[in-house]
Amino acid sequence: xxxxxxxxxxxxxxxxxxxxxxxxxxxxxxxxxxxxxxxxxxxxxxxxxxxxxxxxxxxxxxxxxxxxxxxxxxxxxxxxxxxxx
Numbered sequence: 001x002x003x004x005x006x007x008x009x010x011x012x013x014x015x016x017x018x019x020x021x022x023x024x025x026x027x028x029x030x031x032x033x034x035x036x037x038x039x040x041x042x043x044x045x046x047x048x049x050x051x052x053x054x055x056x057x058x059x060x061x062x063x064x065x066x067x068x069x070x071x072x073x074x075x076x077x078x079x080x081x082x083x084x085x
Contacts, residue, residue, distance in 0.1 A: 012052055014042065 019038045020030040028034060042048045067073045 010056060 016035050016039065019035050019042075023030040023034055023038070064073070068075060
């Protein structure tokens, strides 16, 4: 399926300011040592990346369901751009 849109969308990027904000929300002092420790845990932990991906799939499925219910997309029972369904 070809289109003129960018290939990638929904890209998540995190920075130290995000860690600082979350630490403050949790009433934890955002010291440089705390920020470095959390950043290292996130960078070295596949669960962090896997959880973001899984959340993205769940949100996408929800949005497809909502679009189907509202009639924005229609489930086809015949041909698609990928062949017979």
